[in-house]
Amino acid sequence: MKNILVTGGAGFIGANFIPYFLNKYPEYEIVNLDKLTYAGNLNNLTEVHSNPRYHFVQGDITNRELVSSLFRQFDFQGIIHLAAESHVDRSIQDPTLFIKTNIEGTFVLLEAARLHWMQKPGEYKQDYIESRFLHVSTDEVYGSLGPAGFFTEETPYAPNNPYSATKAGSDLLVRSYVHTYGFNAITTHASNNYGPKQYPEKLIPIIIQRALAQQPIPIHGKGNAVRDWIYVLDHCKGIDLTFHYGQIGEHYNFGGNHEQNNLQIAYQVCALLDKLAPLSNRSSYQSLITFVTDRPGNDQRYALATQKAEKTLGWKAEEPFETGLQKTVQWYLKNKL
Ligand SMILES: NC(=O)c1ccc[n+]([C@@H]2O[C@H](COP(=O)([O-])OP(=O)(O)OC[C@H]3O[C@@H](n4cnc5c(N)ncnc54)[C@H](O)[C@@H]3O)[C@@H](O)[C@H]2O)c1
Structure with a gap:
């Protein structure tokens, strides 16, 4: 049995990832460390509450004492790091918590893992040779695209808002651990995820929530910012494949190959x-x-080239947008916001 630490598992992606991962790997136990901010919701994990291989700890990833004690107690062999402050608008209002959680929190986790797993730079302790840290990042670290082209894993970083800057900062810390210590870490970059269990401040759930309440549905500017949309379970499968088969120090992009502007999304959800x-x-x-x-400073377009994940991990986005959106809307209709 291997113990895996999942951070931020009560958030949108985590609450989709944990049931998928527990179900697929009977040899893993998962500890979900989550602060339960406004974005965390344990009701989205009811299907695993009574699973003996699932443990929940309410706590902050920036708490060094707590993180170290969890390493001692559970002897983690892997980390899937999802916890973050994740909403761009909130980061524009006040970046403070983004810097604390996204940068300092990632540092605390990296350092606890390094001390637990490694003897010295370049040398893992015998029992932890396969231990791995998977850092979940975003396409937003690459900046903004014009009407053509795609971000690849080689695109230079150019984050444009405090959220993406703090994600980029955490990615660079991960990179430095790989380079300096030979630390076994990998970084993934996903485009806009959609699916069940997302907190209603992000585009699709907010459209649904406002529509059902018959309140104005807010669309930024003229609604022409273009995003690539990936169904959350396709992203979870990408995280899984990267964790098991990715190469140390590499970055992998996960996009749905489905670009839409915000207004198009609103029309489809309304329809x-x-x-x-x-x-x-x-x-x-x-x-x-x-x-x-x-x-302010809204990025015009994000789009990801995903050939690297497809060729080297055998990953492919499987859910067509139409069926993914239908599943999403149906989930929100059943689970009234
Ligand atoms: N949602 C997307 O479209 C998307 C796309 C690409 C990358 N990502 C990245 O994926 C990760 C997960 O995103 P999400 O959409 O599930 O986010 P989310 O905001 O829905 O959930 C974040 C979770 O982290 C927890 N958390 C926040 N601060 C914490 C702290 N200090 N200590 C412990 N837990 C804390 C929250 O309680 C919440 O459960 C983030 O790192 C995000 O940057 C998200």
Whole structure:
């Protein structure tokens, strides 16, 4: 049995990842360390609550004492690091917590793992030779694209907002541990995830929430910022493959190969709701779409080249956007926000 630390497992991606991972690997025990900020929700993990191979610890990744004591108690052999402050708008209002959690928190985890697993730079302790730290990052560290082209794993970093800057900072700390200590870490970059269990401040759940409440659906600027959309379970499968088969120190991109601007997304969600939860007066939810002041410095377009993950990990985004969106909307209809 191997003990794996998952940080931020009560958040959107974590709450999709943990049940998938526990189910797929009967030889793993998972400890989910989560602070339960506004974004963490244990109700999204009910399917694993009673699983004897799942443990929850409420705590902060920046707490060195706690993290070290968990290493001693559970003797982790791997880390999947998801915990972060993740909402760009909040980072623009106040970056303080982003710097603390995303940069300092990643440092605390790296350092605890290094001390637990390694004898000295370049040398792992015998029992930890295969131990690995998987750092989950974002496409936003690469900056913004014009109408053409894709970010590859070689694209130079150019983060444009405090959120992406703190993710980039944490990525660089990971890089330095690989380079300096020969630490076994890998970094993944995903595009915009969508799916069940996401906190309703991100685009798709907020559209659903506002529509069902018959309140204005806020769309930044003219709604023409383009994002690539990946179904959350496809990202979870990418994390899994990277953790097991990725090369030390490498970066892997995971995108859904499905670019849409925000307005297109809003139209599609509204059209689905018109079908699945029609308004009694038969008008369309689209009439609730309201344009609001754009995010300052908003990136125009993100798109990821994913050939590296496809060729070297055998990964492929499997969920078509249409079915993924349908599953998502249906989940929110069942689990009223
Ligand atoms: N959602 C996306 O589209 C997306 C895309 C690419 C990368 N990512 C990255 O994936 C990771 C997970 O994203 P998400 O969408 O699930 O985020 P989320 O905001 O839904 O969840 C974050 C989780 O981390 C926890 N957390 C926050 N601060 C903590 C701290 N100091 N100590 C312990 N736990 C803490 C929260 O309680 C929450 O459960 C993040 O690192 C994010 O940058 C997300």
